[in-house]
Amino acid sequence: xxxxxxxxxxxxxxxxxxxxxxxxxxxxxxxxxxxxxxxxxxxxxxxxxxxxxxxxxxxxxxxxxxxxxxxxxxxxxxxxxxxxxxxxxxxxxxxxxxxxxxxxxxxxxxxxxxxxxxxxxxxxxxxxxxxxxxxxxxxxxxxx
Numbered sequence: 001x002x003x004x005x006x007x008x009x010x011x012x013x014x015x016x017x018x019x020x021x022x023x024x025x026x027x028x029x030x031x032x033x034x035x036x037x038x039x040x041x042x043x044x045x046x047x048x049x050x051x052x053x054x055x056x057x058x059x060x061x062x063x064x065x066x067x068x069x070x071x072x073x074x075x076x077x078x079x080x081x082x083x084x085x086x087x088x089x090x091x092x093x094x095x096x097x098x099x100x101x102x103x104x105x106x107x108x109x110x111x112x113x114x115x116x117x118x119x120x121x122x123x124x125x126x127x128x129x130x131x132x133x134x135x136x137x138x139x140x141x142x143x144x
Contacts, residue, residue: 002089002129005096005130007133011132012093015130015137038090051115054114055111058114072121
């Protein structure tokens with residue numbers, strides 16, 4: 001499992017496309033209303049816009065620990081899918097929303113905080129983690 005993060009519009013998607021030559025099944029999470037489940041017929045899935053999926057869950061006014069737990073279970077489900085068959089791969093793409101001014105609005109602050117915690121959970125589970133700023137990748141975790 002791979003996680004790619006960085007600033008908004010900093011080249012994350014382009015980098016994923018350039019470094020993965022196989023056919024990619026691309027899922028835009030900003031358009032999803034439910035947590036995405038693996039499809040047995042797919043091999044490499046890119047789940048882009050993780051921060052928006054988190055925001056969608058925050059807007060449902062669930063308890064923060066409950067949302068965090070749901071995302072941890074979701075990551076484990078995708079890890080199981082990935083490990084069940086070679087050469088399956090899941091790539092999570094999420095923008096860094098934790099820099100800058102802390103939002104005054106409680107929902108936006110909850111989203112910011114929860115996104116940071118969910119990303120931390122994902123980083124612990126991921127085999128490799130990359131940060132992309134201004135189109136420049138930096139490996140934060142994983143072998144060459």
